[in-house]
Amino acid sequence: MKLSGLVACGIGRVITLMEEDERDWLGKPFIPYGSRLHALAAAAGRPIEVVRHPIRDGGVPTPERMRIILDDIKASHARGTPVYVHCWGGKGRTGTVVGCFLMRCGMAESESVLDMIDRMRREDPKRYDPSPENDRQREMVTFWRERS
Secondary structure, eight states: OOHHHHHHTTOOEEEEOSOTTOBOTTSOBOOOOHHHHHHHHHHTTOOOEEEEOOOOTTOOOOHHHHHHHHHHHHHHHHTTOOEEEEOSSSSHHHHHHHHHHHHHTTSOOTTTHHHHHHHHTTTOTTTTSOSSOSHHHHHHHHTOOOOO
């Protein structure tokens, strides 16, 4: 999604799951976008925050780290702030967080959560790539349980 689209959609908080020094398969660094996004939001008179909750590419966070990420999303929603969560490819780490969020909110069960993610991605041109993208990520989602 283009940065201007995030602003136009009213996104007020962007959560990046990427590590700060992340690089693509060719070794090219990800181009930081925070300053440009803040400028676009300011020009539109809209506040926006960008926060980082890093998860190693292809990996899964600890349960405690996942709870922190989910708490961040929940707190933003409680304030009425729309959230955009992303990683580099938008499938692995992002799908893991989205799946755990669906489980936390009771919107999906272990048996249905991966199918629900597939349905949510039906308009995604990359929908044929799995999300979450590996067994560890899918296992975290399907077995996600909150601990008191």
